[in-house]
Amino acid sequence: MTQIFALTPLGVTGTLSFIALLIGLIGIGIYIYYKALPQTSKVVIAAVLLPMVIAFSWMFYKVNDAKLIVTADLITIDVPFYQFSLPIEEVDLVGVRQLNWSAETDTEFxxxxxxxxxGMPGFQLGWFSLGGHSKAFVAVTETDNVVLIPTVQGYPILLSLEQPEALLSHFK
Known part of the structure; x- marks a missing residue:
């Protein structure tokens, strides 16, 4: 049986971070367009900026539809640019738990x-080193509902879930 757990959408801080980033990139593009530069330079800069604006716009749109999909034999992390699956045997189901960073515990994660x-205020996605000096896959939009999913491969997965209790009860 397949269960889908929605990741927490962007909060105000994450949304404003994305908007500021996109406005900044577009502003740089406008500035370069009106700057007295050789046409070749303008084309090269546009060739770099346009894909960045498109990529960040797509990520901004897709991050609010991110999810964790759990089936009988694998888990799939469906997030922008980093979708991957792990066999359920490679997940330490006993170690799955909710983290509590607001109480200054679990800081090693x-x-x-x-x-x-x-990585920007209100949004972290990808591979990060942790306070405990290990590596982890992170998809965090808010720090209140972060779930730790340890793997037997030696790295944890940290996800902000809308309903972390549902995942915890599923694995018990």
């Missing part, structure tokens, strides 16, 4: 440095 991904 707080994302620290971005290794490969996107």
């Amino acid at each position: 707080k994302p620290d440095l971005r290794v490969n991904g996107v």
Whole structure:
């Protein structure tokens, strides 16, 4: 039986971060358009900026539809740019739990440095090193409902879920 657990959509901080980023990129494009530069330079800059605006716009749209899909034999993380699946045997089901960062506990699982991904206020997605110096896959939009999913491969998965209790009860 397939169960789908929705990841928490962007909050105000994450939404404003994306809007500021997109406005900044578009503003740079407008500035370059009106700047006295050779036409070749303008084309090269546009060739770099346009895909970035498209990619971040798509991510901004898709992040609110991110989900965790659990079947009898695998779990699938469906997030922008990083969709992947793991066999259920590679998940430490006993270790799945909700983290509590607001009480200053579980700080060894707080994302620290971005290794490969996107990190901005209110939104972290991709591979991060943690306070405990290990590596983790992170899809966090708010810090209240973060679930830790340990894997036997040595890295945890951290997800902001709308209903973390539903996932915890599913694995028990």
